[in-house]
Amino acid sequence: MAVKSRSEARIIRHKRIRKKIFGTAERPRLAFYRSLNAIYAQIIDDEKGHTLVSASTIDKDYVERFGKRGGKSIEDAKQLGKFIAExxxxxxxxxxxxxxxxxxxxxxxxxxxxxxxxxGLNF
Incomplete structure (x- = not known):
C-alpha cells in the first residue's frame, strides 16, 4: 500500500531510524522535531526514559534570550541548536x-x- 501523505512518510522514516538509534546515560539521544509553528529539541536517556534537557522556540527561557516566540526559520533553528548545546x-x-x-x-x-x-556537542 502506498504512503498517503508526507507526514506518514516521515513517521515511517522515523520508526526505521529509531530501530537503530538508542540513547544511553553516557550518550543520550538528541531528538529534533519541527512543527508548523515551532521547533523542538530534547536530550533523552532512553534507558531510564527520562528527558535530561529540553528546549524549543516557544520556551520561556528561549523567548527571554532571543526576544521572539515560535520561530520557524533556519536562523531560529541555528539559535535553538546553540541554546540546547549550552x-x-x-x-x-x-x-x-x-x-x-x-x-x-x-x-x-x-x-x-x-x-x-x-x-560544543559531539555527534
Missing part, C-alpha cells in the same frame, strides 16, 4: 546521538545540527 553542557552532557525525527537532513535540520556541534 543547556546540555551546563548539565555535563557532551556526547549525544542525533535523531533527526524522520526529517530529511537538509535546511532547518542541518542548520540545527551544525549549530549544536558549534555549541
Amino acid at each position: 543547556k546540555a553542557l551546563s548539565k555535563g552532557i557532551k556526547d549525544v546521538v542525533f535523531d533527526r525525527g524522520g526529517f530529511l537532513y537538509h535546511g532547518k535540520v542541518k542548520a540545527f545540527a551544525d549549530a549544536a556541534r558549534e555549541g
